[in-house]
Amino acid sequence: MKKIHYSWYILIVTFAAIIVAGIIRSSSGVFIIPFEEEFGWSRSQISFAFAIGLFVYGLSGPFMAAFVEVFGLKRMMSYSMALLAIGLLLTLVMSQPWQLIIIWGFIIGIGTGLFLSVLSTQVANRWFTKHRGLAVGILTAATATGQLVLLPVLAALVESYSWRHAIAFIFLLSVIMLLIILLFMKNWPSDKKLQPFGELHSNTPQVQVIFQTQNPFLIVYHSLLEGLRNRTFWLLAGSFFICGFSTSGLIGTHFISYCMSYGFPLIVAASMLSFMGIFDLIGTTVSGLLSDKIDNRWLLFWYYLLRGLSLLALPFALDSGSYSWLIIFSIFYGLDWIATVPPTIGLTRREFGLQKSAMMYGWIFAFHQLGAGLAAYGGGFIFNAFGSYKWAFLLAGLFCLIGSLFVILLKKHNPREEVF
Numbered sequence: 001m002k003k004i005h006y007s008w009y010i011l012i013v014t015f016a017a018i019i020v021a022g023i024i025r026s027s028s029g030v031f032i033i034p035f036e037e038e039f040g041w042s043r044s045q046i047s048f049a050f051a052i053g054l055f056v057y058g059l060s061g062p063f064m065a066a067f068v069e070v071f072g073l074k075r076m077m078s079y080s081m082a083l084l085a086i087g088l089l090l091t092l093v094m095s096q097p098w099q100l101i102i103i104w105g106f107i108i109g110i111g112t113g114l115f116l117s118v119l120s121t122q123v124a125n126r127w128f129t130k131h132r133g134l135a136v137g138i139l140t141a142a143t144a145t146g147q148l149v150l151l152p153v154l155a156a157l158v159e160s161y162s163w164r165h166a167i168a169f170i171f172l173l174s175v176i177m178l179l180i181i182l183l184f185m186k187n188w189p190s191d192k193k194l195q196p197f198g199e200l201h202s203n204t205p206q207v208q209v210i211f212q213t214q215n216p217f218l219i220v221y222h223s224l225l226e227g228l229r230n231r232t233f234w235l236l237a238g239s240f241f242i243c244g245f246s247t248s249g250l251i252g253t254h255f256i257s258y259c260m261s262y263g264f265p266l267i268v269a270a271s272m273l274s275f276m277g278i279f280d281l282i283g284t285t286v287s288g289l290l291s292d293k294i295d296n297r298w299l300l301f302w303y304y305l306l307r308g309l310s311l312l313a314l315p316f317a318l319d320s321g322s323y324s325w326l327i328i329f330s331i332f333y334g335l336d337w338i339a340t341v342p343p344t345i346g347l348t349r350r351e352f353g354l355q356k357s358a359m360m361y362g363w364i365f366a367f368h369q370l371g372a373g374l375a376a377y378g379g380g381f382i383f384n385a386f387g388s389y390k391w392a393f394l395l396a397g398l399f400c401l402i403g404s405l406f407v408i409l410l411k412k413h414n415p416r417e418e419v420f
Contacts, residue, residue, distance in 0.1 A: 006189070007127035007197040011135060013184050014123045017077060018142040020177040021115035023150045024084050024108060024170050025057070026248070029256045030154045030270060034163040041097050043257075047380030049100040050253055051373040056109030058244070058369015061117030062362030066219040068114070068122055074185040076114055081178040083111035088171040092164055116143050117365045121345055121358040126188060130198020133342055137288015140341040141281045151256075151277075155270035223359040232351045233360065235406050236344055237367040239300065242403035243340050244368035246307060246396040249375030251276075251333070258389040259326070262318045272330045279334030287339035296343035296350075300407040303343075307336045308400030315390045347410060 028050040035046050068076045087107035094100055120139035128135045157166040189196050227233040251273075259269035290299055310333045317325035348364060349357040375396065382392045 005197045006186070006192045006194055009184065010123060010127050010186060011138065013180060014119060014139055015142045017081065017177055017181060018115050018119065018139060020081070020170075020173050021084060021112045022143050023154075024088065024174065025053070025112045025116060026151065026252050026273075027154055027166065027170060028053070028104065029253055029273070030151060030158055030166065030266075031163055032253075032257055033260070033266075034158055035100070038163075039095070039097075041100070042384070044377070044380045044384050045097050046100065047253065047377050049097070049105050051249075051377035052101060052105030053109035053112075054244075054249060054253075054376050055369050055373030056106055057111075057113040057116060058366045058372065060110050060113030061365045061369075062220045062223060062359055063217075064114040065118040065122065065358045065362040066217070068118075068358075069219070073122065073126070073187045074181065077119070077181050077185055078178060080111050080114045081174055081181060084108060085171060085174040085178065087111055088167055088174060091167050117369075118358050118362045120341075121361050125354055125358060127196050128198065129196045131292075133288045133292035133346060134285070135288070136345050137285045137291070137342045140288065140338055140345075141284035143338060143341075151270040151273050152267055155256075155267045159266060219359065223356065224363055226352075226356075227360055227363050230351070232347070232410060233364065235410055236347060237364045239304065239403040239406040240340070240344060240364050240368040241371035242304070242399045242406075243338075243344075243371065244373075245371035245375040246311060246400050247337055247372070248369075249372030250379055250392060250396050251337075252372075253376040254379040254383070254389055254392070257383075258393070259318065261388070262321065264326070268323075272326055275327070275330040276334030276337055279331050280337035280339075283335035283337065283339045284341065288342040291342040291346045295412060296346045297407050297410045297412070299343040300340055300347075301404045303336050303340050304400045304404035304407065307333065308397045308404065310336070311393055311397030311400060314393050314397075 032046050087103050090103050120136050124132050124135040154166040256269040317329050348361045352360045379392045
């Protein structure tokens with residue numbers, strides 16, 4: 001019987017860690033109304049704290065990429081998961097809005113920074129040569145799947161018991177995941193006396209030592225300067241800003257509240273997000289496979305175009321009051337939730353090379369989270385101003401149509417010709 005390469009075990013551990021970090025990050029949507037009711041905080045105050053968290057975890061991405069290169073993958077994953085556990089514990093004793101900002105804006109924001117931004121790229125680059133796009137697709141799918149699939153469980157805990165029981169549940173998950181990381185995670189294939197999966201030549205050491213003697217903050221600074229001078233960087237960053245605005249920022253933060261404003265129960269709304277997570281796992285994994293074979297520009301074009309059309313249709317689906325239309329939207333949108341990530345990473349790797357791709361993607365992802373943070377806060381602001389989320393979702397749909405035009409301006413891309 002052929003022995004399974006250890007890279008696949010690393011993929012499983014990383015997938016599980018991203019799932020846990022994702023559900024912690026996205027649980028904010030379940031807690032908005034319970035926090036309003038218990039503490040008397042306004043929707044915009046709560047949205048502001050969650051918006052900071054979205055932006056902080058995006059901004060921390062390039063720094064996390066540098067810290068991983070200097071201090072090691074296993075150590076940074078362990079520190080980040082421990083930070084998430086600490087943030088969840090502190091949530092149980094908070095009582096003031098500024099505490100929510102510190103905990104969910106900064107502690108949990110930084111804790112999720114590694115798992116939900118650059119980790120999939122770094123693991124795929126280190127452990128895979130063959131099927132690298134597939135590995136990125138699987139790990140990227142975990143980002144949204146983790147953020148969505150357990151939301152009905154959290155919603156049921158909130159409705160049957162309290163939001164504190166839901167926090168305790170995800171705290172337990174974070175502790176279990178920390179132990180798994182400590183037991184099974186490895187930094188490099190060489191730690192197991194292996195080459196990356198599919199690697200025919202011994203080139204891992206050169207990649208491994210490139211950053212280890214450098215100041216991580218200088219690495220981040222120089223990578224940003226390189227990106228700002230590059231046209232491709234700006235096109236990818238601009239389209240990814242729109243991606244963040246239209247996914248985790250708006251749907252991830254306000255979709256549940258939007259559905260509840262039309263009379264849909266909390267568990268039903270959370271189940272729709274969970275449904276999206278299941279179909280995202282399919283859509284993003286397939287996107288990873290396609291990104292190994294098809295011009296990534298055209299993948300991005302269709303993803304943004306179809307997402308924009310679905311967001312423009314959502315307010316009318318909710319107006320109908322039909323569960324069937326809501327289910328159709330959840331399936332269609334779920335397939336496209338973060339299918340944009342594998343081709344975006346592929347284009348970043350093509351433009352900046354394998355060794356710099358995680359760092360440069362970290363900066364591009366920072367723009368993604370800038371858009372997410374703006375949508376998280378802006379959605380709450382628009383709700384307070386107009387008493388409805390409708391204009392926020394219509395605006396996101398229009399932005400996606402614009403994003404589809406950004407990516408067509410990129411250079412033609414043939415992934416089959418890439419050699420790293």
